[in-house]
Amino acid sequence: MNQVTPHPLSLSRLFSAIQGNLEQRAYSPQTIKAYLGQLRNFVRNKNLKNPREVTEVEIRQYLSELIKQGKSRSTVDQAYNALSYFHKAVYNEDLVLEGFKRPRKKKLKPVVLTISEVKKIAISAENLKHRLMIELAYTAGLRVSELVAVKVQHINLEKLKLFVPGIGKFGARTTIFSMGLKDALQRQIGNKGPDDYLFPSERGGKLTTRSVTKFFKMALKTSGVEKEATPHSLRQSFTAFMLAKGNDKASVRNLLGRRAL
Secondary structure, eight states: OOOOOOOOOOHHHHHHHHHHHHHHTTOOHHHHHHHHHHHHHHHHHHTOSOGGGOOHHHHHHHHHHHHHTTOOHHHHHHHHHHHHHHHHHHHSSOOOOTTOOOOOOOOOOOOOOOHHHHHHHHHTSSSHHHHHHHHHHHHHTOOHHHHTTOBGGGEETTTTEEEEOOBTTBOOEEEEOOGGGHHHHHHHHTTOOTTSBSSBOTTSSBOOHHHHHHHHHHHHHHHTOOSOOOHHHHHHHHHHHHHHTTOOHHHHHHHHTOSOO
């Protein structure tokens, strides 16, 4: 009797399925792109043709190679998570690598900017829209993913409040923003409708978090502020500022949408 050989699983279809699963779980486009990039690296490394040929031993060996190469904990974690989705999609089983030790995670100190430094960076932005985004992220304590998702209907100019809808694992909350931004926000709203993005892309859709990182990096360089700051530093600086003003930790946590500081 002739033996029937299983038809090789298409890598392109597999990647599409994994991408769809991640999108359903509300992962950010940047995270999805990173996970798929990790999977492509794995496929190239193993010269993989048929995903069903991959074993847990090979996955362990690949991750161990990343550690030997000196890759950071975050990179190894990213590869591990991506390969977990890969394994689940192929075998419908969780990836279990008993005894696998990841490199120690380096705890980076937050980069805190002073009010003066934030102003220098903001006024160094190439246009008023980017300047306002930097100022709003700072005075409202926003994550970059939350900043690009702000819609007109989320802004309450009279009460100086900003509603932040839940994104992924982060729950919804209401935060504050500076009175000094009221006029600039009114101009930015202009004739936009309630469901329009406050800071739309050139095509009218949502800006990418990467674009924010890009213009912030340029503004930082132009400003002359010599700190290794990122857009997330604005949120960290908001935290430090609020605590320095004497606000209790519970109220600051609520504004930030965090369980702990």
